[in-house]
Amino acid sequence: MEEQQMLALAQEVLSTPRNPRQEVQALQDTIYVVGGKWRLPIINSLCNGNKRFRDIERSIPGITTRMLSRELKEMEANQLIKRTVTPDTPVLVEYTPTDYCHSFGSIILEMIRWGKAHSEHLKKAAD
Amino acid sequence: MEEQQMLALAQEVLSTPRNPRQEVQALQDTIYVVGGKWRLPIINSLCNGNKRFRDIERSIPGITTRMLSRELKEMEANQLIKRTVTPDTPVLVEYTPTDYCHSFGSIILEMIRWGKAHSEHLKKAAD
DNA sequence: GTTACCACTATCACAGAGTATACCAGCTAT
DNA sequence: ATAGCTGGTATACTCTGTGATAGTGGTAAC
Numbered sequence: 001m002e003e004q005q006m007l008a009l010a011q012e013v014l015s016t017p018r019n020p021r022q023e024v025q026a027l028q029d030t031i032y033v034v035g036g037k038w039r040l041p042i043i044n045s046l047c048n049g050n051k052r053f054r055d056i057e058r059s060i061p062g063i064t065t066r067m068l069s070r071e072l073k074e075m076e077a078n079q080l081i082k083r084t085v086t087p088d089t090p091v092l093v094e095y096t097p098t099d100y101c102h103s104f105g106s107i108i109l110e111m112i113r114w115g116k117a118h119s120e121h122l123k124k125a126a127d
Numbered sequence: 128m129e130e131q132q133m134l135a136l137a138q139e140v141l142s143t144p145r146n147p148r149q150e151v152q153a154l155q156d157t158i159y160v161v162g163g164k165w166r167l168p169i170i171n172s173l174c175n176g177n178k179r180f181r182d183i184e185r186s187i188p189g190i191t192t193r194m195l196s197r198e199l200k201e202m203e204a205n206q207l208i209k210r211t212v213t214p215d216t217p218v219l220v221e222y223t224p225t226d227y228c229h230s231f232g233s234i235i236l237e238m239i240r241w242g243k244a245h246s247e248h249l250k251k252a253a254d
Numbered sequence: 255g256t257t258a259c260c261a262c263t264a265t266c267a268c269a270g271a272g273t274a275t276a277c278c279a280g281c282t283a284t
Numbered sequence: 285a286t287a288g289c290t291g292g293t294a295t296a297c298t299c300t301g302t303g304a305t306a307g308t309g310g311t312a313a314c
């Protein structure tokens with residue numbers, strides 16, 4: 001990415017809203033799509049290079065096999081991920097994020113940034 | 128904000144993760160705090176300048192008085208907003224976002240960006 | 255005097271998100 | 285052979301976030 005583009009992005013990101021109606025709709029759409037406790041952590045895990053069921057499971061504290069299984073199925077149906085089975089022995093199942101899936105990257109990064117800042121905030125407040 | 132700072136921000140936003148353990152924790156913390164259907168739309172509405180109960184309500188499609196009331200109360204308890212009562216006649220109640228509340232700005236903007244891009248995506252797919 | 259706005263609160267009810275636990279078939283290393 | 289890995293399913297349960305509906309007390313306009 002070029003410097004110019006990055007500046008433009010930063011400016012757009014930081015600009016003030018223009019059309020509240022449209023923007024609240026966009027916001028609610030996004031909340032609907034990434035809603036729930038597990039979508040974004042799963043996408044994050046996949047984008048971090050985890051491909052196999054148990055690896056993804058282990059990378060997300062607190063998730064159960066049931067929830068992971070359910071979410072992966074739904075995300076495959078929604079074209080967010082691709083499931084590939086290699087029928088060697090032993091069988092290998094791999095989940096890979098699609099381009100569409102990668103489009104959540106900025107949201108996830110902002111949320112990680114916020115979470116880190118928040119924990120710093122709590123540390124300081126503990127003094 | 129200076130150009131230098133903005134560039135640094137853009138670079139940080141777009142950088143690849145380093146510490147997956149810490150980052151997944153930060154992500155889950157954030158999801159916990161902004162979880163639910165209404166938090167972010169309410170914060171967005173407040174940041175757009177809405178102060179009064181009915182104004183906020185009207186600015187968020189689908190929300191009920193009950194949910195708005197509940198969320199506002201909890202957000203006040205969590206120092207996200209300030210509630211000010213002016214006991215003139217008629218009584219005036221105003222909700223204003225705290226600095227802490229403003230810290231969600233980047234997340235909201237990214238989600239609005241995603242939502243807009245998503246609707247463009249759907250329009251194109253309709254062809 | 256009745257309609258309507260403001261700022262809510264109360265009660266009831268429910269789907270479905272999420273949890274807990276157990277289990278399965280197939281493979282593999284010891 | 286038995287313990288452990290992989291990639292899941294099945295069953296049962298909780299629980300809470302959310303929705304629907306109604307109502308309150310005060311003010312003000314027509």
